[in-house]
Amino acid sequence: MSMPQPLSQSGADTAQRVAHVRDMARWIRQRALRMAFEAGQGHPGGDLSVTDILATLYFDAMRYDPANPRWAGRDRFILSKGHATGALYSTLAKAGFFPEDELTTYMQPLSRLNGHPNRVKIPGVETNTGPLGHGMPIAVGIAIAGQIDAGQNGRADYRVFVTTGDGELQEGSNWEAAMTAGHRKLSNLTLIVDRNRLQQGAPTEETVTLEPLADKWRAFGWDVEEIDGHDIAALLPLLDGSLARAKPLCIIANTVKGKGVSFMENKAAWHHGIPNAEQFAQAMQELEA
């Protein structure tokens, strides 16, 4: 079997890579917002903040084969903030895991695309998320499996990526997993925190303080990098070099909830707010830029 070649290993230069990821991200944002608008529900704020992360992973960094979604050598991604299915499903469809047409069935009766991803039904989904704080332990388990196999025969050199929300980090399970990963020096594991500073009802720092967040991860035995989460050129080299590290890597991606839609940006109300027809039209226009 020929190994699918991600863009990151194709010899394309940085400008080409960034431009491609941007194109994909623009498409994902518009598609995700349309899905929420048409379904009358969803989580637009978190879809828009996580899109650049998803686009970078799926259209540059990760190695996978949509024709063989459970290929053992694939890089894994887990969207622990499972409510951002508008963005995730758009990404998976664009990556070829299922037909783009199917996105119109989002949350419709008997569709496999419900509000939170289901690996039993949707190719490309690694685990069923939705309750926050589940992705990290599972990612740690996959990373340990990869380490065991690499140790035995050097075969499983796949990488494991997981994205959590920031409010989500209030769940203790993340920190239990963080300790395991730090202890075992899981250098094949990369966490990208969608640090949009808002949770469901209010800013994270007004609800339960997360800061100093980078210090917390360092104290748990992780390498930490902080970047603008919408700066794809900043994200690419971190992902390119992730395997060269001796520890698991936490990328704190400073993002904007509702990114790209002026009236949604940084407003908790758009966590699960749905635009009306006029707002939708305006949003789609702004996302064209």
Added chain:
Amino acid sequence: MSAAAPQTGLFDCRDAYVATLEALGAQNSSIVAVVNDSVGSSKLGKFREKFPERLINVGIAEQNMIGVGAGLANGGKVAFVSGASCFLTGRSLEQVKADVAYSQANVKLCGISSGVAYGELGPTHHSIEDVAWLRTMGNIDIIVPADPWETEQAIRHAAATEGPVFIRISRMGVPALERPTDAQFQIGKAEVLHAGDDAAILANGTVVCRALEAAKTLAAEGIQARVVNMSSMSPIDEAAILSAAQTGAIVTAEEHSVRGGLGGAVAEIIAQHTPCRLKILGFAGFQPTGSAEFLMEQAGLTADHIAASVRKLLDR
């Protein structure tokens, strides 16, 4: 003072819950609310405005939330711990067991948007296992109110009683049920809402109004089906169940799994005392995508299907 909703239309029982909690909170400064980033979904914004220091938001951390509730109870507070029922019970099941039930802590678990209220958000967000899980613990009062009045009574019961209580609070619209003016809620007591001896429909929560409709349809056909509101799931009214078994045919209907909920409880009791024909209506497992109403229809939790189930048991 009654904080119950007016008498017409459909009601979101969360409104009766928060109105009652605000009224009780004004009388009793020991009452506190504990939430998990769920001020909005629990409709506790007004409670927070009135009693800011008595609204404790622990963030997205349900295991912590239950433990903090138990600690508050230890410190003399009456802790109403409130969050989406799926996470409140499922995520924190051991905290509920060890810190609340086994420790007999004075914690009131308010499971918001129970059942399939979250429809399209899928099985992670459905809470159709909660009654089964908590019922096995034995020493926690479990109430599944059918309408705003009963929700208010359940909250009042919880506030007035020392010890753990779990109340399922749906957001699905339900009518205010007709009751005699001297109606009283009593934990452990079922409520006969429609008389009949040909068969019995035992229901709770959002399904009670559908059971009543079914009974009306059946009555027009000459079948007198008793409708019993089994809002008190623990302790459960064994006498009411055994009396229902005397009709020879019981249909149970609940917005819950068919395993271990009302149907399971009824089966446990009648099988040991008065076996009779039994049909359990509810959800058979993880549900597909669909709105709450769509899922209720698919599971047969409609007046029509309840009536058909009674006919079938009676071979009519």
